[in-house]
Amino acid sequence: MTIAAVDGSIGGVLVFGDRGTGKSTVVRALAGLLPTIRAVADCQYHCDPDKEDTLCDSCRDKTAAGKSLKVRRIDVPVVDLPLGVTEDRVVGALDLERALSSGEKAFEPGLLARANRGFLYIDEVNLLEDHIVDLLLDVAASGENVVEREGLSVRHPAKFVLIGSGNPEEGELRPQLLDRFGLSVEVSTPEDLHTRMQVVRRRDEYEADPHAFVEKWKRKDGQVRRNIERARDQLPEVEVSDKILEHTSRLCIALGTDGLRGELTLIRAARAAAALELADKVEPKHLRQVAPVALRHRLRRNPLDESGSTTRVQRAIEEHLPE
Structure with a gap:
């Protein structure tokens, strides 16, 4: 997510x-x-004031008439x-x-x-x-x-x-x-006893006092938010080499994914994963990290292979992606 x-x-x-x-x-x-995010204050589509090509007709008419767009954060x-x-x-x-x-x-x-x-x-x-x-x-x-x-x-x-x-x-x-x-x-439902106990305890704490629960985790939530902001800033700086593209295409060919959407998604997801680490380039470890979630729902059914899609992706990763 x-x-x-x-x-x-x-x-x-x-x-x-x-x-x-x-x-x-x-x-x-x-x-x-x-x-x-920054948005046009009185726009029902909350247009981005920094991207003129995505403005709705109403916001575009205002800018064409020389009117300034009021901006607020939402x-x-x-x-x-x-x-x-x-x-x-x-x-x-x-x-x-x-x-x-x-x-x-x-x-x-x-x-x-x-x-x-x-x-x-x-x-x-x-x-x-x-x-x-x-x-x-x-x-x-x-x-x-x-x-x-x-x-x-x-x-x-x-x-x-x-x-x-x-x-x-x-x-x-x-x-x-x-x-x-x-x-x-x-x-899937967690099988680990400690994990199940923690989930149940936190849910019970939230229902007992939602405000206190939110305050308790407020700092943690703020850290996640800051990580996302930094990653968004870093994203344009992350490079994808030809070697990474080759690994991506080889993996998708081996899995028999239809079209090129799988490769595009895998590259974008790997770039985002690298940005979250504040890395300046995509490495094979980032491909290995996101390949299962980017590709498993794109596989054709193989009646000769009873393995699940996740297992098939992991097997292809081991065969075609370096450590």
């Missing part, structure tokens, strides 16, 4: 695992760990997309209240507008309805949400990191959506 926070272009995180292992809790706690949006949500709620629709009261056609932004420059979280993502999946695929590919309905024609930025969680026993994810997740994390 931290790697995805350092570089949003990695493509999001899929968290699959047993029920009751804290998947949703971790994702929803992410907002408190992220550094604040928390990174972390928006829940619930199951059963309507298409209008996701993409936005006509503001009926304004239409009825004043006869004015105005756009009421949806969840995609709220999630711009942040994270869009879908719990039980494998149960999401197909038409909403298709919609998300279109927007994720373009980075824009286009609404053409009820006499409205609206186009606004919608760049977000997609976070999904679910239990694989309840159904598989559509391949098209699965491919859109940059990283895949498998969560």
Whole structure:
């Protein structure tokens, strides 16, 4: 999750695992760990004032007219997309209240507008309805949400990191959506006695006094936030050599991943991992660190190999990546 926070272009995180292992809790706690961002103060899409090419039409019109954009710092949006949500709620629709009261056609932004420059979280993502999946695929590919309905024609930025969680026993994810997740994390119920006791104790402490619990871990949270900020600053300075690219391609060829998205994701994730260490270049150890989470959900099923995807990736790492 931290790697995805350092570089949003990695493509999001899929968290699959047993029920009751804290998947949703971790994702929803992410907002408190992220550094604040600069945003246009009165913009409903919280545009980035430092990137003119990503401004919405309203902000672009203001700058074209010579008006200065008011700027404030906001928390990174972390928006829940619930199951059963309507298409209008996701993409936005006509503001009926304004239409009825004043006869004015105005756009009421949806969840995609709220999630711009942040994270869009879908719990039980494998149960999401197909038409909403298709919609998300279109927007994720373009980075824009286009609404053409009820006499409205609206186009606004919608760049977000997609976070999904679910239990694989309840159904598989559509391949098209699965491919859109940059990283895949498998969560299992801990078998270690000490770990289980710690998790239960901390959960109990939080429920007894949430404020005291937050204060207790405030310094730790601040350290994580500072690490992410430093890594973001370091990211442009991290070099990727031709040798690292060769290792990456050899690994993906050996695993038979389709397309080149696996290589791109692996390189970006390795670069983010190096940035978190404040390193100036990607090394094989960074590839070894992120390869399982970047590649295991991209493997084709092999009926002749009963090994799990994680085992297959680890085996390829040992064969094709140097220590």
